[in-house]
Amino acid sequence: MPQPRSTARTTAQRHRVRQELSAAAMHLFSTKGYEGTTVDEIAAAAGVARRTFFRHFRSKEEAIFPDHDDTLVRVQAVLDSAEPGEHPLDTVCRGITEVLRMYAESPEVSVERYKLTREVPALREHEIASVARYDRLFTRYLLGHFDEAQHRAGDDDPLLAEVAASAVVAAHNHVLRRWLRAGGKGDVEAQLDHAFDVIRETFGTGMGVGRSEQARPPAEPRGGEVVVAVARTSASPAEVLRAVEKALGAE
């Protein structure tokens, strides 16, 4: 049993160096611009050698996205530890929430970084590639869990898995960017949950609905009434569903 390998203190130093490098990069990028800053300057500002920088980050851009790798494995852990009863879409929503929390953990840094990603193409593309990794994760997860928990089992499941995954990611992106543009104020996570509800309603019944029932207040039981829907079958299913939705209040 090789013991925790008491490199504990050295490892702590590693994290500290990494954070100092990241902070130095953020500061220099914001003041001198991204292209105007060299890796040598970042390393010097953090008090280490240039070579050390590349031992902590694979590239110059990665210096201001220090948490994506860790977040990716945490998201994977969320997917892996999901209880079988939960609807896969809800699991994925919980996964992307983990990503949002990473941004929300330090709003000032996220807002400052957002300014950079809007102006510097290299940084923007790097972030796009980063979130694409989450997207791939979700798509693969839904591919493997749709046939089991889904009432429908058509040939279009792989398509729906990919579309659903990208929809969840798009919702996250939208809520995140709106929050960042607003300066990082307010409860992002609540806003994301609301976006999830909107998506669930918009997707209608085609995709599974999970938390919306339990999240919504007991939904005014309306007594024991019964609803009956009648329709000409010459109407398309979509039209019928739309009529029913309208009759239900379409909240």
Next chain:
Amino acid sequence: MPQPRSTARTTAQRHRVRQELSAAAMHLFSTKGYEGTTVDEIAAAAGVARRTFFRHFRSKEEAIFPDHDDTLVRVQAVLDSAEPGEHPLDTVCRGITEVLRMYAESPEVSVERYKLTREVPALREHEIASVARYDRLFTRYLLGHFDEAQHRAGDDDPLLAEVAASAVVAAHNHVLRRWLRAGGKGDVEAQLDHAFDVIRETFGTGMGVGRSEQARPPAEPRGGEVVVAVARTSASPAEVLRAVEKALGAE
């Protein structure tokens, strides 16, 4: 009137050089690998100087994606020239179809390039960034056209615009990759249209439905049968809708 500027022949030469560079890059990347190929070698294979390469392509990766820039402006043209009556979502679908056509125009090259993008991270990220540009285009377009043509006008329109755009792009990506994995055989465009139909059905009535009615054959009138769905109103609207869908046959 400055006349067509008879640089016609020189411009034709430019295109030819560009294509030769691209072809040389494809060939060298496939045989020697991406990292194992230098820009000097590509230029030499095309019979031009290294400096000329960078006059035709912004980066080494772009050499095997020579058509994304042109396609982007063509997609923009599709969006701009859309007639007011068309539903914005259908316009966007026509836009992404333009992208698919670009791939379908030369299946062998696309298939070969697909092998590269799967193995080389730099190329994969470059392609992801490329399609992200289409995504942005669509999102902005839907943002500006949802309030007008949409029956609903809630605060969630921007969210839905982003989700819808990413859904369309995701559908395109899925159809495209499946086609590429199959070796580039078959009618991709028809497959994409089918994916659009699936999306329209899945999105249900929340988002507008455009071509699906007029594209579908008169929908087998089924005579004048009547369908009845019954549900307790204590059930959530989503459950009711699901019951109705089931009653309709849930095709």
Next chain:
DNA sequence: TAATCTATGGCACGCGGTGCCATGAGTAAA
């Protein structure tokens, strides 16, 4: 004390990408 592991520093090198200037071919105007 000796051996090992880990993080770091320092060096050199390849190569992508850019700025600058010269050159030559094709074109419009004298």
Next chain:
DNA sequence: TTTACTCATGGCACCGCGTGCCATAGATTA
């Protein structure tokens, strides 16, 4: 034909990112 202009190219020189390699210092274990 001569002159002037445009444009694509060639040929440098330079910066800077990213990596391989080796030496060194500190901490741990035998």
